[in-house]
Amino acid sequence: DWNSGNVIAEQVALIQAQVGTGKVICGLSGGVDSAVAAALVHKAIGDQLVCVFVDHGLLREDERRQVEEDYVKATGIRLVTVDVREQFINALAGVSDPETKRKIIGREFIRTFEQAQAELIKEAAEIDGDPIRFLVQGTLYPDVVESGGGSGTANIKSHHNVGGLPEDLQFELVEPLRALFKDEVRAIGAELGLPAEIVQRQPFPGPGLGIRIVGEVTQERLDLLRQADAIVRAELTAAGLDREIWQCPVVLLADVRSVGVQGDGRTYGHPIVLRPVSSEDAMTADWTRLPYDLLAKISNRITNEVDGVNRVVLDVTSKPPGTIEWE
Numbered sequence: 001d002w003n004s005g006n007v008i009a010e011q012v013a014l015i016q017a018q019v020g021t022g023k024v025i026c027g028l029s030g031g032v033d034s035a036v037a038a039a040l041v042h043k044a045i046g047d048q049l050v051c052v053f054v055d056h057g058l059l060r061e062d063e064r065r066q067v068e069e070d071y072v073k074a075t076g077i078r079l080v081t082v083d084v085r086e087q088f089i090n091a092l093a094g095v096s097d098p099e100t101k102r103k104i105i106g107r108e109f110i111r112t113f114e115q116a117q118a119e120l121i122k123e124a125a126e127i128d129g130d131p132i133r134f135l136v137q138g139t140l141y142p143d144v145v146e147s148g149g150g151s152g153t154a155n156i157k158s159h160h161n162v163g164g165l166p167e168d169l170q171f172e173l174v175e176p177l178r179a180l181f182k183d184e185v186r187a188i189g190a191e192l193g194l195p196a197e198i199v200q201r202q203p204f205p206g207p208g209l210g211i212r213i214v215g216e217v218t219q220e221r222l223d224l225l226r227q228a229d230a231i232v233r234a235e236l237t238a239a240g241l242d243r244e245i246w247q248c249p250v251v252l253l254a255d256v257r258s259v260g261v262q263g264d265g266r267t268y269g270h271p272i273v274l275r276p277v278s279s280e281d282a283m284t285a286d287w288t289r290l291p292y293d294l295l296a297k298i299s300n301r302i303t304n305e306v307d308g309v310n311r312v313v314l315d316v317t318s319k320p321p322g323t324i325e326w327e
């Protein structure tokens, strides 16, 4: 029988056996998976672990503060923040193809860790000159399957933490969640004493807002999407629906424009897509029947408050045939 206590004990032993006295680095994304993976590794090897939070500019509003303050307070984990917003936006310039975006983001992620490693060794006396050899990833079972790592499954999308790794990778991977589904990861997080706020957080993809802009990623588009996303999350929370929906990607159709009218002027703006889904494990999903009044409120707020958006549309596709994310 599945039991979170057993899985923790088993994984702690496996991590200790794999890592020994080695130094380990872990990227925190702000999401449940990396938070639980890091807490598990921290339980196994304590301060041999250093966590790095990459601010790549593809984050949601307030995410950086939540990791730097709330998560660190709850775990006591050592954390370094690296600000590489410019590096990422430059690397993504001119790129619209979803798989290319994913590969670029995955590659820049790993590069960032390697740079962070070099800096940590230089700066921190407590690292005592030992190179960091291991990298923790919060890869889940569905990520493994969908990136073609499972039994004969076609490659659907390169998850940035599986398919996007560069060939010259300098780290050995530690992936304690590789056999688990999301609900199991949440149970383990709760068992490890992480705050409910983190454990119950809805999934957010590693490549972040970068794969929720259909078209080229620019600073202006990121700011716009971040604002729309914050409105949607605030309204879903206010309506008490956080736990009822699995997640609600908010997508900017940056290459599409439509005519609108606002005040007494014509507008020619972009649509925002709402993609609320219900799911058990993200392998399949159904679109969530959100109350019409809530949809109306979200639509009014986005078109009134977000400059450049004049239309809000609802995605009513299940998975399959649609994936949850648009890219």
Ligand code: XMP
Residues within 6 Å of the ligand: 146, 157, 158, 159, 160, 161, 203, 204, 205, 206, 207, 247, 282, 283, 319, 322, 323, 324, 325, 326, 327
């Ligand atoms: P799809 O779009 O494949 O998404 O139906 C399934 C679930 O995975 C999340 N997702 C990702 N998570 N790295 C991640 O850590 C990724 O590259 C990635 N792409 C999609 C998505 O949000 C959904 O929960």
